[in-house]
Amino acid sequence: MTATTEDAATAAPDHDRTALHAPVVDWFDAHARDLPWRRPEAGAWGVMVSEFMLQQTPVSRVLPVYEQWLERWPRPADLAAEPSGEAVRAWGRLGYPRRALRLHGAAAAITERHGGDVPKGHAQLLALPGVGEYTAAAVASFAYGQRHAVLDTNVRRVFARAVNGRQYPPNATTAAERKLARALVPADDATAARWAAATMELGALVCTARTPDCGRCPIADRCAWQQAGAPEYEGPPRRTQTYAGTxxxxxxxxxxxxxxxxxxxxxxxxxxxxxxxxxxxxxxxxxxxxxxxxxxxxxxxxxxxxxx
DNA sequence: GATGCGTGGAG
DNA sequence: TCTCCAAGCAT
Incomplete structure (x- = not known):
């Protein structure tokens, strides 16, 4: 990597690296949605189920299916005891039904290898079917309060704007983005977990893809994209997926x-x-x-x- | 790194 | 109507 984004992240003095934490976390405390998987009773399994369902699927469509799922299968072993087809059926019209199969497979692996408890280790999580870099970090952070860089599409967009001054992040996640995300994680576990949820929520509610609501953004006054005059995205066109006839x-x-x-x-x-x-x-x-x-x-x- | 993989809401 | 896009993963 030649360039400037990485150096800017790592070379920034400490007060710059932490300057975003307080306003974003405070904003989250005041404006976070009350989602069922954020309640204590959701547990690690609830967090994991929500993360699978939320992969490429909006919150509004996940909510009803999530509730039914947790009621029917309150623990991983409950799901693992059923045929995989039941998971596919209960998935309904959430889309990408392979996720249902993988969640069933993850439940089986958790039951067999981890005594029925969602594992805490990032590496153990990553080894489960359907769990990639993002989901492993998200579960470790949200369910277990660990310190991880949680880099999803919302966070990528927030960082692209606030830090790098671009309207959108690159098409594929780059090493520079990962490095920046790691550099920005707060030092202590509790704040780090809060930061992860807060940056995602900011991207979901305020720093949205189409029409960001900068008037409500807690860091608008220090947003690099705003300071640059909100320049239009320039880069390779983001592929629009066709569906009809495929x-x-x-x-x-x-x-x-x-x-x-x-x-x-x-x-x-x-x-x-x-x-x-x-x-x-x-x-x-x-x-x-x-x-x-x-x-x-x-x-x-x-x-x-x-x-x- | 580029592809394939569902579905539906919003503008 | 049509385009965009929504907490990614596996190959």
């Missing part, structure tokens, strides 16, 4: 039929969801390959029955 749409339709049915579904029924046979077959094969669908003898299909 395999994703076909997979979604196929799985919707299977979720609704509690008996095996004949091929002929699945054939009605999409007119083009080659794409239809490819989508179904993909679902089977992903473990989201189980083929039966006689051309019938159902949600998977495996218990991990």
């Amino acid at each position: 395999d994703r749409q076909v997979r979604g339709r196929l799985l919707a039929v299977l979720r609704e049915s509690h008996t095996p579904v004949p091929q002929a029924v699945l054939d009605r969801v999409w007119h083009e046979p080659v794409q239809r077959a490819r989508a179904l094969d993909g679902l089977v390959a992903d473990g989201l669908v189980e083929p039966l003898a006689g051309g019938e299909y159902r949600l998977p029955q495996s218990r991990g």
